Amino acid sequence: MGDISPFHFQVVAALIFMIGVLGVLTRRNMIVVFMCIELMLNAANLSLLGFSREIGNDQGQILAFMVMVVAAVEVAVGLAIIISLVRNRDTMDIEDVSQLKW
């Protein structure tokens, strides 16, 4: 890869991560927030794989694989929770589930 250095990949990963953070903090729709969390996980994966290639060690890839497994489980459970929430409160707005306030 000519003028593409490992750093480029890290930059991309960082960018996507930040965009994900932005989404988590600002969006009000629960599902969209969740999707942004997935974005963040992916960005982390990208970073892992980038380092793995740079060092030449395949452990990063194994870890990335595990991250994906966990992400899958998390999505399943998280969506189940969202379903119950929406069923019980009839809203998909995060700001409506703030009972633990002062």
Add this chain to the structure above:
Amino acid sequence: MRTALFWVFSISAVASALGVVGNLRSPINSALSLVVSMLALAGLYVLLEAQFVGLIQVMVYAGAIVVLFLFVIMLLNLRGSGTRGAELQPIMKAIGSLVVFGSTLWLVRTLAADRAPWPDVDAGFGTTRAMGEALYTDYVLSVQVAGVLLLAGIVAAVVLAKKKVD
């Protein structure tokens, strides 16, 4: 060639990420943007000699997880954005954009200087065979634990999402 691929994939990934976040219409649009992002990222993974992971990314992430999202969105029968009031608080929009683009500029500037070399890796790096061997010999415990975790997840999802029929 690879350079071009890199740019294509990265720009699509970033653009679709922005699409996920900044989409003001229905969440379905966000989900579709997410698919594109996943696929672009899978491309990037392959560029990084992580073919197996890239494959799994397409199959699991783009193919199952996002589909799950879509199912749930359909199940909940959403109309519009599903929220009252503004989707994105203006202040956060402003700050967020500033941060994102500010750092991008800074990163790009730093990038211009960096030209680290790629080390050589053998041909079997990141292939399914290599990964499979590693997973089932060195990391077999993690695989088993992951299995248990998946089982727990399934049970949890079923229990949580059940409709209370009684």
Add this chain to the structure above:
Amino acid sequence: MVEAVTENAALRWIPLLPLIAAAISGAWLVFGRRELPRVAVIALACGAPIASFAIAVVQVFALATELPADARFYVDNLYTWISAGDFHAELSFLLDPLSAVMVLVVTGVGSLIHVYSVGYMDDDHRDDRGFQRFFAYLNLFMFSMLMLVLGDNLLVMFVGWEGVGVCSYLLIGFWYLDDYNAKCGQKAFVVNRIGDFGFLLGIFLLFWSFAQAGVPTVEFREMAANVGLLANQTVELPAWLSFLPGYPNWGLLTLACLCLFIGAAGKSAQIPLYVWLPDAMAGPTPVSALIHAATMVTAGVYMVCRMSFAYSLAPGAMATVAWIGALTAFFAATIGLAQTDIKKVLAYSTVSQLGYMFLAAGVAAYSSAIFHVMTHAFFKALLFLAAGSVILGMHHEQDITKMGGLRRRMPVTWAVFLVGVLAISGVPPFSGFFSKDEILLSVNLAHGIPGHEWLWLIGLATAFLTAFYMFRLYYLVFTGESRADRHTQEHIHESGNWILFPLVVLAVLSVIGGFFGLPDAYGELFGVEESNSLHHFLQPVVNAAEHHVDHATEFGLAAITTVVGLAGIALATLLYYWRRDLVPKLVQAIQPLYALVRDRYRIDELYDAAIVRPLAGLSRAVLARIVDQGLIDGVLVNGTANFVRATADGALKYLQTGQAQSYLFAMLLGGALLIAWLVRGA
């Protein structure tokens, strides 16, 4: 210690047995549902002091016969209480001749009074847990007093000192449901505390000085051996004390001994801290007998004698002790002339006799002081217990103007009371004669004390007054016609055996007790060498001044004392037996003076106005309102609470929005800062 120390593990049981008895009785009262059966209480309460007495007798006997005179002491070390660098203070007991005499008196007379109390407190129906509680307190007192006299160092003695103060408070206010009794107990305790403050200062000063000199100790034997190190040290007085004689430099030992004497003045009711003793008569009569006549109040005398090695090097302190003792003796005697409560007369008499003891100590006649402690214990306890018998017989009447003619109705009480007044008036051959006479002899020969001739005259005058008012008491209570009302007169009865038995024993002791200290001069008349066994027994321990006086002077002075005493008796007989009609006329003639004396010179009122009221007012206005309520409660306690509440309610609670996103934001912020810090640091 350099010399060989003889260990004796039996000593600890002397104070421990009463403590165990008190603990059992007390714990039973606190945790048990009912009281123990009477028999058990009596066995426990009387058994303990009697057992202690038995052990004490055996040990003292061994002390006197088995040990050579120059190493005559037993030590019982329980454990090392304080160990800080070079300084060690043990919880240990010392049995030497001085503490031996005190132990025998305390346990012996104490046991008799415990027996008496069984009879006296039996009809007590004012408090239904009274019987057991009384004996628990009484045993606790015995324990404390024995700690005091058996203590090997100032700290153990102080523990006992405080303990007897507490027990005195508990026992004076025994019938606490009556407010007056409670107040009397409180008064005793507070005045005692003032004395204790002086005592503590003395202890601190001594310890500090000894430590500076290289021997950090509070142990009596060690201090005595090393006191020479402090003999010439002085203390510089600050400028605001320039009015004191001897300014600017005072002897260190003088200052320490004076501080210690303040403690003794508090505990032994000398001027100016005597005011609690007459009010202490609010307690049951056995308490007055045991604590305020025979034992606790003599603790001050014991302490001065124990510290005689220091006092002999502090002539200024000795003179002060002697003069205060003499003045107190005379002062209290004058008050006793006009009192009408039988116990109050005896109380002032106690204060007066204690003055004699301090007078003796002040002129370095320590063995005479202890001798008087012993004989006084006998006859004063006797008088108090007999008075208790009278009070019971008269159905709790204590006013002597309402008594009279009890001789016929209470013959045993009458007889022993007569013995008691004869003893206290110094009539030979009763015990009081020998002890009082020895004191006056020593005073007469004490050329080292300024104004000692005046001291002797004051002592003589007091002897006259003592004989007078004691016989006044005797005549008014036991002779003539009864002045009580019809109903009371019908019910006058002699007391039971529990009461009479100790009375008789004490009467016998009051008669023969003097022969323990029979002066050598008398002994020689009968061919007995060194008949003053007490004096010779105590000699190695106390730095007594030795006088050598020819027999003529000794007998002459004794004769003068006897004549003075008889004169007092004669005057009392005249005024209160033959010509009672003269008394009102006399009183009329000196009315203002008489009123002043009868009102105890209004000293209590003076203290109240000058000290108590201002302090109480200050406490109420400043300390209570401003400092406690305003500052501590208001600002510190409530203020902090309100501040926290205001902060939380006003600002902090808004941090908990309940929204996941704000929490996430905070987490991210914190995480970013942390990473930045870590990265920068690297």
